Amino acid sequence: MLGLTTAAAASASQTTTSCLFIKRPFVLPTRKVCGFNGLCFNKRASLVVKSKRPFSCNAIYNPQVQTIQEYQSETFDYIVFFQDGSGKKAKMEVATDEAFTPIKQDTKKRKLRYYPGNIYEYHLLLVFRSSETYTGELPHQSLWNLSKKYGPVMLLKLGKVPTVVLSSSETAKQALRDHDLHCCSRPSLAGGRELSYNNRDISSSPYNEYWKELRKLCAQELLSSKQIQSIQPIKDEEVKKVIDSIAESSSLKNPVNLNKTFLALTTSVVCRTAFGVSFEGTVLSNDRFNTLVREAFEMLGSFSASDFIPYIGWIIDRFTGLQGRREKSFLDLDAFYEQIFDLHNKEKQEGSEDLVDLLLRLEKEEIVVGNDKLTRNHIKAILMNILLGGIDTSAISMTWAMAELAKNPRVMKKVQSEIRSQIKNKERISFDDTDKLEYLKMVIKETWRLHPPTPLLLPREVMTEFEINGYTIPVKTRVHVNVWAIGRDPDSWKDPEMFLPERFMDSNIDAKGQNFELLSFGSGRRICPGMYMGTTMVEFGLANMLYHFDWKLPEGMAVEDIDMEEAPGLTVSKKSELLLVPVKYLEH
Numbered sequence: 025m026l027g028l029t030t031a032a033a034a035s036a037s038q039t040t041t042s043c044l045f046i047k048r049p050f051v052l053p054t055r056k057v058c059g060f061n062g063l064c065f066n067k068r069a070s071l072v073v074k075s076k077r078p079f080s081c082n083a084i085y086n087p088q089v090q091t092i093q094e095y096q097s098e099t100f101d102y103i104v105f106f107q108d109g110s111g112k113k114a115k116m117e118v119a120t121d122e123a124f125t126p127i128k129q130d131t132k133k134r135k136l137r138y139y140p141g142n143i144y145e146y147h148l149l150l151v152f153r154s155s156e157t158y159t160g161e162l163p164h165q166s167l168w169n170l171s172k173k174y175g176p177v178m179l180l181k182l183g184k185v186p187t188v189v190l191s192s193s194e195t196a197k198q199a200l201r202d203h204d205l206h207c208c209s210r211p212s213l214a215g216g217r218e219l220s221y222n223n224r225d226i227s228s229s230p231y232n233e234y235w236k237e238l239r240k241l242c243a244q245e246l247l248s249s250k251q252i253q254s255i256q257p258i259k260d261e262e263v264k265k266v267i268d269s270i271a272e273s274s275s276l277k278n279p280v281n282l283n284k285t286f287l288a289l290t291t292s293v294v295c296r297t298a299f300g301v302s303f304e305g306t307v308l309s310n311d312r313f314n315t316l317v318r319e320a321f322e323m324l325g326s327f328s329a330s331d332f333i334p335y336i337g338w339i340i341d342r343f344t345g346l347q348g349r350r351e352k353s354f355l356d357l358d359a360f361y362e363q364i365f366d367l368h369n370k371e372k373q374e375g376s377e378d379l380v381d382l383l384l385r386l387e388k389e390e391i392v393v394g395n396d397k398l399t400r401n402h403i404k405a406i407l408m409n410i411l412l413g414g415i416d417t418s419a420i421s422m423t424w425a426m427a428e429l430a431k432n433p434r435v436m437k438k439v440q441s442e443i444r445s446q447i448k449n450k451e452r453i454s455f456d457d458t459d460k461l462e463y464l465k466m467v468i469k470e471t472w473r474l475h476p477p478t479p480l481l482l483p484r485e486v487m488t489e490f491e492i493n494g495y496t497i498p499v500k501t502r503v504h505v506n507v508w509a510i511g512r513d514p515d516s517w518k519d520p521e522m523f524l525p526e527r528f529m530d531s532n533i534d535a536k537g538q539n540f541e542l543l544s545f546g547s548g549r550r551i552c553p554g555m556y557m558g559t560t561m562v563e564f565g566l567a568n569m570l571y572h573f574d575w576k577l578p579e580g581m582a583v584e585d586i587d588m589e590e591a592p593g594l595t596v597s598k599k600s601e602l603l604l605v606p607v608k609y610l611e612h
């Protein structure tokens with residue numbers, strides 16, 4: 025971190041006609057930029073003119089000029105923009121960490137005059153050239169590393185789009201609690217737009233009446249605790265199928281692929297409860313369905329040039345093949361929804377109304393949501409939320425939990441003995457049984473701390489300017505909360521890299537959106553509406569796996585061999601398959 029000191033200012037004054045002294049320390053990056061990615065920081069700063077005589081400096085009127093592309097060919101390390109209250113900007117070339125050299129020539133600029141001894145309040149923007157890019161394979165990790173250097177509020181300038189990343193519980197609290205109403209809209213992104221039939225779903229809809237009414241519908245009809253408890257018989261059946269299949273592998277001493285097992289489990293539960301069908305009966309085979317879900321998540325989570333570079337970004341997306349993949353993902357999902365509608369039209373069962381029945385009935389009744397009459401496209405968009413929100417996140421959570429348990433045999437033993445002593449020798453675990461499993465709940469929270477399924481939350485868009493830690497966050501800025509970084513922040517967590525469920529023993533911290541150290545479901549108006557469904561699914565699934573089976577590593581594998589690498593996407597799953605050998609627990 026660099027705070028320009030008087031000495032630094034003095035050295036600067038030797039090389040330049042004037043010297044500017046920045047009162048508040050700020051961060052100057054040092055690396056070279058690559059591609060169109062870059063970072064800038066945005067902060068109000070005071071400049072004190074130290075030179076003996078008034079001097080002039082170039083001002084830039086066009087704010088667009090600050091994009092990285094326009095400076096790519098230039099040789100300096102970084103550029104500093106100062107913007108005063110009137111919106112005028114002055115640009116300084118920074119040659120080293122310690123000297124500011126005013127740029128001499130720039131056609132579009134007018135000279136601004138600075139007077140000795142005066143203090144100028146500026147909006148300070150730093151644009152720098154860095155090989156550390158935002159759009160690496162795992163952005164939450166790159167951003168975490170950057171936040172360790174540059175602090176918990178960073179403004180990234182990607183193409184034309186300002187994006188703020190918050191990486192501490194304190195700054196997340198300011199955004200999601202104190203200024204929730206100022207930043208609870210969503211940007212319209214290419215991936216989400218296409219898969220959500222033009223932002224007609226809950227997660228990518230901007231903050232408006234339509235979104236409010238959809239959320240209400242969700243809370244009252246689709247994802248209420250009463251509704252979730254009513255689907256328990258389906259969960260029981262689907263879990264039993266999984267246990268029977270694992271028992272078979274156990275008798276053959278075959279390892280089980282837990283990534284696939286959990287995904288198949290959550291898929292069956294969601295498809296049966298929400299769509300009233302088992303996905304085995306649809307156009308998609310099990311494997312194709314899983315690929316489709318994963319692919320859709322990658323499309324939603326990938327950085328698309330059209331989201332950052334207006335007018336020409338789509339050309340880049342065509343070249344990279346992203347647009348083609350997105351279209352295919354959209355068509356596959358669309359075919360899936362159509363088939364579900366067909367099945368519902370053919371097999372109308374009296375008395376049992378699932379989510380699709382409900383939505384089709386509302387369509388027939390021509391109900392208006394916000395200002396829109398509910399159409400097939402609205403219904404498909406809502407189904408996309410249930411499908412993508414409900415399936416992957418819970419499966420990912422269970423896989424990470426089992427990977428951590430396999431890596432930490434002490435914790436595995438402890439959680440199994442809790443489950444087995446509480447359940448006794450019952451053949452089936454009931455919904456109520458999981459309530460008593462305090463240590464299992466701690467294991468799940470610890471898993472979400474280290475492996476939040478949505479590590480950057482979903483991007484928000486600022487509707488009204490506000491401040492975080494003295495930084496101004498202007499309208500239209502995108503805001504990401506790096507929940508992954510917050511879960512590893514040593515200011516919030518002791519020994520953050522350790523998997524230690526006991527840390528929750530005497531603490532009230534939970535993941536329900538009030539504790540900003542643990543934000544696996546987000547917080548504020550945009551908090552996950554499927555939190556109860558997701559939590560109960562994860563608790564129930566894991567309790568069963570750990571009750572019925574002991575789990576061993578495959579022959580020749582050691583605990584250290586379990587790799588915890590992450591796969592990229594909007595949700596972050598375990599990259600390699602988790603293979604464990606089940607051993608049937610025989611006491612019941």
Ligand code: HEM
Pocket residue numbers: 226227228239247409410411413414415417418421477478481482483543544545546547549550551552553554555557558559562
């Ligand atoms: C362990 C399971 C789950 C986790 C960890 C999870 C996590 C999240 C997160 C982090 C967000 C973004 C919150 C924000 O932007 O502040 C979110 C939003 C959302 N989730 Fe979940 N989720 C889970 C399960 C579910 C389920 C089961 C459903 C539905 C069946 C669901 C539907 C949604 C929807 C519709 C949104 C968008 C909310 C909005 O923008 O208003 N999620 N979820």
